Amino acid sequence: MFKGMSQDELVEVLEKHCKVIHTTFKRTDRDGLSKVLNETLEAYEGKLIITSKDARYQEYGVTEFFEEQKDQLDVHVWESALGKENQKIAERADVASCSATSHLPSLAP
Template identity: 55%
Template sequence: MAIQNRDSFLSNLAANLGRPQRRESVSRPEYSVQPQHEVFKDYSAEELIGVLKEHCKVIHTDFVRTDKSDLQATLKRVLDGYEAASIIASNDKRNQEYGLDKAYEEFSKEVDVHIWDASLGKENQVIAERTDVGISFSDITLAESGTVALMTNKDNGRSISLMPKCYVAIIPKETIVPRMTQAAGKIHQDNEKGIAPPSSVCFVTGPSNSADIEMNLIVGVHGPVKVTYIVVD
């Protein structure tokens, strides 16, 4: 695709900055101090899980740990705790690997289950808006801030973590990294390898909340009121 009027735009910009237009590429500087790589650098997987668990208390998020064999029962307990009458889940290839395909089939005997269906288009969002609980996998999990990074695509819409009353993130243990530095690094590496990028990357840190008005914390302003992280060994 041709870029229209690029040279005249850049020349005008350089003139207003009072310097010649720079033509050569800019090299990345080598900083003598890079603290972004030092935080939790030597932590083991277990130590990072400990950091994540502690920070969940700060962000008002329930923390649960289980393994693949007990995931269905664990998820059922969480849904019962939310008194869920309906759920919406991503159509993730990991559903089968973690036994969630069978779990959703079993859950459908008691609650309304909708698996994100790309062929339905906007109807998925309408369903998400009226649903009690959204469920999806975390692709990268930031221990420091208690953040799940969600790579959205046609089978995993953003609405799953945003529009239902409650949200459950399934966190494979191997997705846990120290902080944003490592998450950005992985996304960059995937891009360098030619892996197709997601439609968006959503960073979700616990339930929706805001303290904009008189510093009073209000939960559930523009998203789920309750969130549970299930770490799976």
């Protein structure tokens, strides 16, 4: 279905789908990512966050952002070794953070 689509076309599909499922879509560049993350977390009053282990978080500054906010945020990285404990944490989480290969690489440096 999405084969042959460009990164920008895939982002447009994502943006339209977010409207359908009543999800807020925000697009930014690499330099603005921390600001947008912070604004979004504040808007949703997010304090407990569950996230995936993704090497791109380091590349895009997300890991650094979480470390800088450690006094305000409780960030849990999903670890398969924890099994069901991850699910319990996810149920309590205010925000879930994940990445999608269709949009992170398109962030401009």
